[in-house]
Amino acid sequence: MRRKANEQRARVVAALDQLRHQIGLALGAARNARLAAELELAKLELEQLVVRAGIDRAGEDPRVAERAADPAMAGVLSWLDTVRRQFYAEWADGPNRLRELVAAGAPGPAGRPPSEWLGRVGTSRGVTAPELWRIGEASVDGASAGRTPGVELTFDVAVPLLDESHLSITSAPRTRPAIDALVESLLLRVLSTFEPGAVKVHLWDIGQLTTVLPNFYALSRTSALTVHDPTRLVDLLDELAGHIRRIHAHILQAGYPSLRAMRRATGKRVEPWRIAVLYGNGESLLPEQLRELKRIASGALAAGISLILVDVPTTLGGAVETISLVDERRAVSSMTGTDIVVRLDPPLPPGQVGTAAARIAEALVAKQGGPRSFDDLLPTELGREHSARELRAPVGFSEGEPVELVIGDATPHALIGGPSGSGKTNFLYALLGSLAARYSPDELALYVLDFKEGVSFAGLAPGRKDESWLPHARLVGVNVNTDREFGLALLRFLADELRRRSAAAKEHEVTHLAELREQDPEGHWPRIVAVIDEFQYLFAGRDAVTALATSLLEDIARRGRSQGIHLILASQDVAGIEAFWGKPAVFEQCTLRIAMPKARRVLADTNQAAVAAPRWHAVINHESGIAHGNQLAHIPDASAKGVFAGLQRRLWERYASSHGQPRLFDGAHAPVLTESPAFRELTPVARPKALLGQSIDVADIARGVELSGAPGRHVAVIGTAPREALSILDSAARSLARQFPPGRVDFVLSCLVDTCVPAVTELADWLAAEGHKAEVVSGADLPDRVGVLAEELPTAGRRRMLMLWGVDAVLPALERKAPGQQSGLDHLRTLLKQGPTNGLHVLGWWRGVARLKDTLGFAGTDDIGAWAALDVQGNDLSPFCAGQVVHWSPRPGRALFFDRSTHSSPEVIIPYHRPEPDDD
Numbered sequence: 001m002r003r004k005a006n007e008q009r010a011r012v013v014a015a016l017d018q019l020r021h022q023i024g025l026a027l028g029a030a031r032n033a034r035l036a037a038e039l040e041l042a043k044l045e046l047e048q049l050v051v052r053a054g055i056d057r058a059g060e061d062p063r064v065a066e067r068a069a070d071p072a073m074a075g076v077l078s079w080l081d082t083v084r085r086q087f088y089a090e091w092a093d094g095p096n097r098l099r100e101l102v103a104a105g106a107p108g109p110a111g112r113p114p115s116e117w118l119g120r121v122g123t124s125r126g127v128t129a130p131e132l133w134r135i136g137e138a139s140v141d142g143a144s145a146g147r148t149p150g151v152e153l154t155f156d157v158a159v160p161l162l163d164e165s166h167l168s169i170t171s172a173p174r175t176r177p178a179i180d181a182l183v184e185s186l187l188l189r190v191l192s193t194f195e196p197g198a199v200k201v202h203l204w205d206i207g208q209l210t211t212v213l214p215n216f217y218a219l220s221r222t223s224a225l226t227v228h229d230p231t232r233l234v235d236l237l238d239e240l241a242g243h244i245r246r247i248h249a250h251i252l253q254a255g256y257p258s259l260r261a262m263r264r265a266t267g268k269r270v271e272p273w274r275i276a277v278l279y280g281n282g283e284s285l286l287p288e289q290l291r292e293l294k295r296i297a298s299g300a301l302a303a304g305i306s307l308i309l310v311d312v313p314t315t316l317g318g319a320v321e322t323i324s325l326v327d328e329r330r331a332v333s334s335m336t337g338t339d340i341v342v343r344l345d346p347p348l349p350p351g352q353v354g355t356a357a358a359r360i361a362e363a364l365v366a367k368q369g370g371p372r373s374f375d376d377l378l379p380t381e382l383g384r385e386h387s388a389r390e391l392r393a394p395v396g397f398s399e400g401e402p403v404e405l406v407i408g409d410a411t412p413h414a415l416i417g418g419p420s421g422s423g424k425t426n427f428l429y430a431l432l433g434s435l436a437a438r439y440s441p442d443e444l445a446l447y448v449l450d451f452k453e454g455v456s457f458a459g460l461a462p463g464r465k466d467e468s469w470l471p472h473a474r475l476v477g478v479n480v481n482t483d484r485e486f487g488l489a490l491l492r493f494l495a496d497e498l499r500r501r502s503a504a505a506k507e508h509e510v511t512h513l514a515e516l517r518e519q520d521p522e523g524h525w526p527r528i529v530a531v532i533d534e535f536q537y538l539f540a541g542r543d544a545v546t547a548l549a550t551s552l553l554e555d556i557a558r559r560g561r562s563q564g565i566h567l568i569l570a571s572q573d574v575a576g577i578e579a580f581w582g583k584p585a586v587f588e589q590c591t592l593r594i595a596m597p598k599a600r601r602v603l604a605d606t607n608q609a610a611v612a613a614p615r616w617h618a619v620i621n622h623e624s625g626i627a628h629g630n631q632l633a634h635i636p637d638a639s640a641k642g643v644f645a646g647l648q649r650r651l652w653e654r655y656a657s658s659h660g661q662p663r664l665f666d667g668a669h670a671p672v673l674t675e676s677p678a679f680r681e682l683t684p685v686a687r688p689k690a691l692l693g694q695s696i697d698v699a700d701i702a703r704g705v706e707l708s709g710a711p712g713r714h715v716a717v718i719g720t721a722p723r724e725a726l727s728i729l730d731s732a733a734r735s736l737a738r739q740f741p742p743g744r745v746d747f748v749l750s751c752l753v754d755t756c757v758p759a760v761t762e763l764a765d766w767l768a769a770e771g772h773k774a775e776v777v778s779g780a781d782l783p784d785r786v787g788v789l790a791e792e793l794p795t796a797g798r799r800r801m802l803m804l805w806g807v808d809a810v811l812p813a814l815e816r817k818a819p820g821q822q823s824g825l826d827h828l829r830t831l832l833k834q835g836p837t838n839g840l841h842v843l844g845w846w847r848g849v850a851r852l853k854d855t856l857g858f859a860g861t862d863d864i865g866a867w868a869a870l871d872v873q874g875n876d877l878s879p880f881c882a883g884q885v886v887h888w889s890p891r892p893g894r895a896l897f898f899d900r901s902t903h904s905s906p907e908v909i910i911p912y913h914r915p916e917p918d919d920d
């Protein structure tokens with residue numbers, strides 16, 4: 001037991017000895033390390049003292065002398081001496097090397113003397129840019145370069161710009177002219193390096209009392225130089241921010257980190273450089289302006305935008321070099337450090353600057369080719385593009401470059417606004433021409449509707465003077481101003497087409513037009529573009545048409561995109577469309593916005609681009625009107641005589657044989673019965689139909705009343721308008737005549753309105769010429785004739801049409817009654833009640849609802865199964881319409897038609913135009 005305890009103790013003591021030994025070693029090492037560190041610190045402190053005092057004067061410093069006496073410090077002085085010798089050995093060549101550096105980094109106008117380039121137009125395409133731009137020169141004494149003291153060593157000073165760095169310039173008293181000269185020569189070096197158009201300069205001066213950089217005046221007439229309103233810095237900042245956002249989106253989409261990288265990779269300059277020169281007054285900008293400026297500065301360089309700030313105190317993000325003026329000729333710059341004074345280059349001779357600016361401006365205008373024409377919008381070969389994915393066509397030019405409009409997934413529908421005369425119609429022509437020239441009618445179908453008076457788009461359909469038509473056009477509606485129903489019909493048609501396309505897509509298990517076209521290559525699936533000019537007319541009343549138009553439009557706007565159905569809505573005043581604003585969905589779907597000069601509400605509220613847009617230009621914006629999407633384009637004149645027509649003829653010659661003429665709906669011209677296909681195609685049939693007029697529809701459809709044996713198969717025309725009443729009864733008679741073999745129908749005609757007698761006589765002659773019996777009965781004989789017709793009713797065995805013009809005029813005579821006998825009116829009522837089953841139908845004109853009711857008596861309105869109302873108020877018509885509320889504001893040349901057997905509610909029709917002797 002004891003032995004065991006001893007052994008244990010010995011082990012503990014041994015372990016403690018070992019620990020003590022280890023600690024001793026560690027302490028020793030730490031002591032050594034500390035000594036080494038202290039030595040190092042002492043050497044560094046000595047080095048610092050020597051450097052502070054200067055190596056030549058260090059010996060005079062007692063602190064240096066004291067420390068240097070320590071033998072451990074012996075190496076310090078000699079090491080510093082070696083470093084100095086090595087440094088000067090390199091720097092001895094410093095000024096030369098700086099000169100070479102500037103020469104390489106600032107070639108040509110960027111660094112060479114003005115005599116070599118001033119006044120010459122730049123030629124660089126701008127794929128790469130000089131890294132440095134000369135501003136002056138500086139000198140150092142030979143002594144500081146290890147050379148002979150007293151000898152000046154001069155070198156060039158240049159600053160980076162464009163993709164490289166921003167520049168911040170600070171003035172000293174009375175140095176504004178020197179700063180202007182500095183900025184002017186920097187800008188001119190840049191402008192003279194590149195081909196015209198590669199650089200755009202923006203000038204803003206907070207205290208602009210006179211013109212900024214007046215020698216650049218010639219350039220300010222071109223897009224190369226924009227002078228901004230001193231009170232509207234925000235506009236310039238917005239514009240720059242917009243460019244940055246747009247360019248970043250573009251380059252990132254293409255997979256590049258910066259515009260410079262993209263240029264290098266593609267070998268193409270896709271965007272100009274932009275230099276914004278901001279002259280401040282040394283005071284801080286407003287906080288929100290400063291914030292925006294900083295934000296811009298940090299993203300600008302990658303987008304090829306650089307800032308030159310003069311007396312705008314701020315710290316910018318991104319690379320910034322500074323120049324601070326010391327006096328009129330001298331400055332210090334962050335490029336050279338504060339010890340070196342830069343002698344700024346002398347100002348360029350003002351006259352020569354003016355001449356150089358004028359030359360660049362001239363070259364730019366020449367390059368842009370002046371105003372472009374409609375023909376410049378057209379491709380070299382017609383109809384080569386495919387519309388499966390989108391429609392894309394140039395509509396105008398910006399500095400000679402085409403500006404394209406894209407109708408596709410991101411921009412399915414367009415909204416065009418601009419006051420009267422601002423060029424909307426012209427724009428539409430430019431667009432339609434450019435599209436039609438690129439896409440064949442199998443790729444693109446056009447439906448064009450113009451609500452305003454005039455015939456602006458009538459030329460797309462064949463006319464008297466020009467037989468050609470635009471083969472892409474399927475429907476052209478002009479003078480639709482009062483026929484809002486026609487707009488509705490177009491929307492209904494498009495909604496139906498939408499459903500048809502959706503069903504086909506479902507069947508092929510796809511969702512998108514492009515896929516449908518792939519899956520169904522034999523199908524006919526062109527993109528449909530429906531243009532509605534002055535579309536606000538659709539919403540002109542607080543009525544059912546507006547309500548329906550709004551919901552249809554919303555449906556098409558929402559779903560049209562995937563099915564290739566696109567709306568282009570143009571209006572003088574988008575701001576005033578109340579119903580439309582109530583449905584922002586439509587507005588939001590119109591992501592493509594086109595603002596003609598002075599257009600209101602088309603672009604975003606804060607986007608003022610349309611206000612400043614010059615004549616014959618348009619702001620094209622594919623970003624729902626947000627400022628950064630603005631593209632200002634000059635729109636060529638497409639509406640001058642023969643311009644569009646020339647293209648149309650070419651297209652017509654090419655496609656007309658395979659693509660028939662569009663349907664033309666002209667609200668100002670009623671169709672002529674004898675010219676209408678519905679009349680021409682009539683042949684004898686068992687159930688004849690009396691044609692009353694044409695429906696207001698996308699298809700050319702005649703409306704009529706089938707005169708079968710069912711009760712109530714008569715037609716009443718109600719209202720006082722003689723022209724329309726005559727027309728309706730006339731077309732009814734003539735169309736009925738055509739549906740019977742000659743002699744198989746008898747007409748009994750009685751005209752009780754004097755002024756209509758010649759027309760009725762003429763009709764009777766025409767019916768007779770067709771081989772039918774046409775008996776004209778005078779007003780005096782009518783009561784008896786009606787009596788005979790009633791008596792013969794069950795036995796006649798013939799089809800008969802009793803046609804009466806102005807029944808109300810003969811009512812007193814009809815009402816006369818001999819004692820114990822039935823009156824003429826009783827007989828007429830019998831005919832109305834029992835006629836149809838016995839082959840007799842009454843087609844009569846009553847000049848008022850009350851007189852029609854009088855005629856019908858207590859029997860009610862059932863015996864009038866179909867009617868056409870003219871100048872009669874809707875309320876009065878409800879008894880004839882199963883009691884429903886009837887909306888109808890009478891208008892010339894239109895009738896409200898209701899046939900109980902086919903209609904659920906009345907519809908507007910256009911009575912045929914009945915040629916009259918006084919027609920020209």
Ligand SMILES: Nc1ncnc2c1ncn2[C@@H]1O[C@H](COP(=O)(O)OP(=O)(O)OP(=O)(O)O)[C@@H](O)[C@H]1O
Nearest residue numbers: 419420421422423424425426427616635636637639
């Ligand atoms: N880009 C253009 N170049 C030359 N002339 C043009 C241009 N655009 C329009 N015009 C002319 O200006 C006039 C008015 O143009 P347009 O009819 O297109 O305007 P609008 O906005 O449709 O006006 P409104 O609504 O009154 O019809 C026309 O005579 C047209 O020829």
